[in-house]
């Protein structure tokens with residue numbers, strides 16, 4: 001062996017250079033065509049009449065109320081889904097109970113049901129033609145064509161995101177660390193706060209970001225339950241569609257660009273956190 | 288502390304992990320639970336630690352009924368099979384965990400916690416590893432940190448599940464000696480689980496041989512060798 005001289009940079013992989021280059025090129029061009037180009041197009045279109053015009057479009061009352069509504073819906077649904085998602089993942093990962101497999105399947109339901117169907121189901125359940133809906137309206141509580149309906153629809157659509165991220169992580173980590181905390185005298189709540197939660201924080205953050213992106217971007221389910229009442233129940237995605245249908249290109253694309261920016265901000269936030277905590281991440285990833 | 292186990296039974300659904308077992312562990316003893324995989328050793332240890340609730344039977348600590356005692360109130364220093372160190376905390380924070388978890392009125396001051404953690408790090412002969420994370424330690428170091436963390440709560444007994452199971456032969460020998468020394472200097476009643484008969488015979492004062500959820504024989508190593516009471520004990524020790 002000693003007489004074999006290895007050049008300093010021999011790669012471990014054996015694929016020829018050309019193959020590697022081709023694969024990388026293919027991936028990069030796919031990313032460019034599928035992800036970057038549409039994004040660039042939206043921003044170009046939004047700024048077609050210049051930045052002042054785009055900003056002007058965003059300050060119109062309808063656009064403003066859509067932005068506020070979207071942020072409000074996200075602010076309510078994301079924490080709720082995070083809490084319920086943690087509870088669901090914890091129950092599934094830590095306990096054996098009857099019907100567990102069924103619950104796991106149920107969590108995925110929103111992924112397999114079309115959002116429009118979900119929205120219609122809510123209208124059927126809570127609309128004025130249903131018993132529940134009739135009663136609610138008689139008592140002056142509106143669900144369908146109002147904020148509660150939008151929130152319910154968004155909760156339904158975004159339900160799997162947090163739980164789905166957490167279940168495999170919690171299963172992989174097992175109970176031992178939590179049990180160790182208990183034997184050391186920690187209460188259940190303290191063990192959860194100081195051991196369970198820190199161990200799942202990255203998966204949780206990722207789930208929350210995905211949940212947030214979807215909560216702000218959901219169209220189908222919200223379109224059905226909201227009734228698209230302009231300035232009242234129109235979220236950003238719905239407002240974008242309405243403006244576009246009215247041939248108000250600058251307004252539509254400005255709002256679309258704002259929506260895309262919100263998503264980009266969450267992505268940037270995640271990258272920033274990962275970068276800031278890179279050392280702890282590396283140290284705690286696995287024993 | 289003296290431990291009395293009376294007719295302890297544990298079932299998991301249709302599976303019986305422990306048929307009624309009875310055992311007395313005298314105060315200060317170093318006891319090995321020895322048996323093949325699946326014989327109920329871990330289950331028995333976890334019941335002692337309060338991590339598993341027995342289906343029937345009783346446990347007494349110093350004569351006092353402890354069957355329903357909460358895990359937090361047992362003060363049992365537990366070393367888990369793969370140590371279960373808190374991976375997002377440094378070694379120092381791991382060892383300090385039990386002290387910081389105490390209710391405010393009995394919680395030591397910062398300086399006192401600092402002093403005690405350093406004393407424990409000295410005891411396990413790793414004085415400088417406080418700032419490291421568990422992922423940066425060798426298997427043997429992790430085991431000793433887990434031991435120090437369990438000792439930090441000033442436990443009434445030590446319970447260890449396969450404490451040497453994940454280590455290579457050389458480190459095993461060293462750490463056996465380490466456990467013996469810590470046992471002798473603290474005088475704690477100590478129960479450890481193993482499937483390795485050499486380990487049990489060399490280290491323990493009393494060996495409890497288990498098989499299929501039953502206790503086959505209890506006695507000092509020499510007695511088990513010279514007078515096995517069943518074919519199982521004889522063949523298991525002869526391996």
Ligand SMILES: Nc1ncnc2c1ncn2[C@@H]1O[C@H](COP(=O)(O)OP(=O)(O)O)[C@@H](O)[C@H]1O
Nearest residue numbers: 299302303304323324325326327328329330331
């Ligand atoms: N949480 C559990 N659920 C179901 N069965 C279990 C559980 N824990 C242990 N058992 C069963 O109880 C028996 C004894 O297990 P255990 O005490 O872990 O044995 P040992 O530690 O001697 O290998 C085994 O048959 C095991 O499958």
Ligand SMILES: [Mg+2]
Nearest residue numbers: 328329330480
């Ligand atoms: Mg075991």
